[in-house]
Amino acid sequence: MDSKKATYCALVFIMLLDLVYFININSSSSGMRNQNGMGPEYFPNILAILLFVLCIFSIVDTFRKEGKKITVSNLKYILFTIFFTALFILSWQVIGMFYLQCFLYLAILFTVYRWNVGQRSVTLLINFSISLFVTVSIWAVFGLIMNFSF
Structure with missing residues (x-):
């Protein structure tokens, strides 16, 4: 492009x-x-x-300005992320349960991005741990401290 x-x-x-x-x-x-x-x-x-x-x-x-050729090397990751983010927002509006969906959203994205790293069981454990930490942090900041519900 x-x-x-x-x-x-x-x-x-x-x-x-x-x-x-x-x-x-x-x-x-x-x-x-x-x-x-x-x-x-x-x-x-x-x-x-x-x-x-x-x-x-x-x-x-x-x-x-003069136009230059742009190459997108990770187009499939970009398109997957856009699609999955739209799906996350839509399902959040329809189903609710923000924190559970946030955890699953992050875990799936981390797993897709790091799938080729190797040591799949360790990678899955790290991805789920990071997703859990981020989700609990969001809950602590918004749910507990700010008393804001999603």
Whole structure:
């Protein structure tokens, strides 16, 4: 893939997300302005507009540059991660049980990334241990300390 095409795709994607964010901010806080005309959407709107303008500047800058060939050596890992992350978010919304799914998500990703390292039983033990530690840490910080439920 050409670097110019990749940059254009990324910038258009960011601009679309920015547009959705801009519309969401303005539709969710309508009628909350004070007498000065400033409401809770004022500064997020400024950030959204700045992001959009900077994307346009980047598109113009990319147009002037020379394109280079990009090779993606681990495309299957990237596509698997994107698919599995979308599946994790969808299943979290449908099923719930965030901490269990977080543990499984991390364990599966760690195992897939380290499968060719060798010593599969040791690798599995390390992957599950790290996944358990990260999940317990998330629970401790958000569940216990901040009293936030997922």
